[in-house]
Amino acid sequence: xxxxxxxxxxxxxxxxxxxxxxxxxxxxxxxxxxxxxxxxxxxxxxxxxxxxxxxxxxxxxxxxxxxxxxxxxxxxxxxxxxxxxxxxxxxxxxxxxxxxxxxxxxxxxxxxxxxxxxxxxxxxxxxxxxxxxxxxxxxxxxxxxxxxxxxxxxxxxxxxxxxxxxxxxxxx
Numbered sequence: 001x002x003x004x005x006x007x008x009x010x011x012x013x014x015x016x017x018x019x020x021x022x023x024x025x026x027x028x029x030x031x032x033x034x035x036x037x038x039x040x041x042x043x044x045x046x047x048x049x050x051x052x053x054x055x056x057x058x059x060x061x062x063x064x065x066x067x068x069x070x071x072x073x074x075x076x077x078x079x080x081x082x083x084x085x086x087x088x089x090x091x092x093x094x095x096x097x098x099x100x101x102x103x104x105x106x107x108x109x110x111x112x113x114x115x116x117x118x119x120x121x122x123x124x125x126x127x128x129x130x131x132x133x134x135x136x137x138x139x140x141x142x143x144x145x146x147x148x149x150x151x152x153x154x155x156x157x158x159x160x161x162x163x164x165x166x167x168x169x170x171x172x
Contacts, residue, residue, distance in 0.1 A: 001117050001154045008113030008158050012165045015102050015109075020053045020091050022046075024076065030069040032062055042066060043087075055080075055087040063087065102169050110162040114155055121151045 013023040026040035039045075043057040043066060055070070057063050067087050070080040077098075080089045094102075128143045 001120055001150070004113050004116040004120070005154055005157055005161075007116075008110060009161055011109040011113070012106055012161055015106050015165070015169070019050045020047055020089070022053065025053065025055070025070065025089075028069050028073050030062065030065050032059075032065060039066065039069065051091050051093070053089045055089060056085075057087070060085065099169050103166050106162060106165050106169065110158055113158050117151060117154050117158070121147060 013021065014027070015024075022040075022045040025045055026038060028039040029036035030039050030042055031037075032042055039055070042059065042062055043055045046054045046056070048054060055066060057066055063082055063084070067080045067082045070076070070078055070087065070089055076091065078089050078091050080087045124147055125144060128140050128147070131143075132140050
């Protein structure tokens with residue numbers, strides 16, 4: 001359940017807000033000598049302004065591939081420019097409609113994380129039911145109550161992270 005929560009928070013961080021965030025770009029796959037490599041392994045990412053980021057590649061020969069990968073990555077709307085040594089990335093201001101689309105995307109990712117947690121709960125409940133003959137009904141019932149409490153705690157944490165991200169997205 002911890003991994004499902006961490007995954008949800010990572011997914012939420014990859015949805016862009018009005019400010020540019022290096023977390024959006026870290027996992028962009030760049031074709032580096034025929035191998036898709038995450039951008040964070042090929043370059044340093046710096047944010048000098050709210051809507052501008054500077055990508056400094058460790059290997060200057062990967063500059064064009066980095067620029068191409070950023071330009072073609074979906075749902076960013078980023079426009080990279082290459083000056084021969086760095087790639088300067090600017091993102092446009094978000095419209096209200098675009099913000100609402102991103103809220104829908106975040107809600108979908110939150111629901112996916114909740115489904116993962118519920119699947120873990122279901123498997124754990126099946127394991128507890130298999131133990132009825134060994135430990136007794138009272139112990140299984142107590143275990144199920146604890147399982148429900150833990151599950152509710154994780155779902156509440158996802159809901160809290162979702163509310164924060166929605167507020168961040170809708171903030172103008």
